[in-house]
């Protein structure tokens with residue numbers, strides 16, 4: 001469930017603005033001042049493990065407990081802001097309407113449950129289940145409501161990734177490349193993506209915390225399509241014939257097919273395009289330059305660096321220096337030149353990753 005599209009935001013503006021009444025008026029009217037209540041030592045939520053916030057009838061956040069502040073650290077300030085201003089983009093439009101209706105009309109006993117995705121450039125997206133219910137018992141028309149969050153980010157990620165890790169394990173049974181190669185390609189790709197993120201170059205502005213997290217897992221899937229390559233071709237000692245090469249190249253398309261059910265298209269892009277070359281001489285589609293997805297261009301550099309460093313049946317292991325010299329020859333031929341420049345700058349980290357994760 002993706003939230004936060006432009007359409008959502010347009011639709012959000014169509015919702016009639018909430019009747020705004022500021023806190024001073026409440027105080028003047030002699031109503032309870034919520035902050036006093038929540039700062040009391042009797043507040044059972046102050047050290048609760050559940051991230052909880054309280055809303056008033058106007059959907060203003062009147063209290064957020066430390067667990068809640070903690071869950072959304074780095075995203076936004078909670079207390080004193082309107083719930084919709086803070087979390088509007090995290091919900092589907094229909095859910096926003098529902099939440100508002102629930103509080104105003106008392107539908108379903110003032111209770112609602114749903115999901116939210118809270119996204120920012122600097123933090124990995126937080127996925128939560130959300131529960132809304134009245135804060136007070138025995139009151140016909142509650143004035144305060146509890147919103148409880150259940151962070152399922154790690155759980156969802158683990159479930160999804162476990163399935164694909166099994167596929168990766170299956171492909172490793174066939175492929176000669178080691179498990180360490182696969183992990184190293186993850187580490188290099190993540191490192192390179194982090195550097196692009198820090199560099200703040202306009203060209204790479206779509207690299208965010210999610211991109212870095214995803215490439216650090218999905219890079220390892222680049223050769224998963226080899227599961228469909230016949231063993232005699234995969235393990236052949238001598239050079240491959242033209243026909244065998246044709247079959248070998250199919251691993252990119254097979255990989256994309258296998259990964260097409262992965263919710264993030266990056267998985268498919270990496271499998272399909274990690275053998276494309278900047279000058280258009282790669283495969284399977286002879287894409288060139290920025291037609292090649294960015295994630296695939298990053299993984300190409302990581303994969304080739306590691307392949308050169310490793311000993312393979314047909315070649316010895318190369319030193320870091322020799323590998324660098326060879327890769328430089330591929331600048332703007334095999335590799336994206338600006339990515340290669342960034343790689344050259346942080347190549348010491350590539351060497352360190354290789355050394356720390358040797359076969």
Ligand SMILES: [Fe+2]
Nearest residue numbers: 222223274275
């Ligand atoms: Fe490959």
Ligand SMILES: [Fe+2]
Nearest residue numbers: 177222223303
């Ligand atoms: Fe590889």
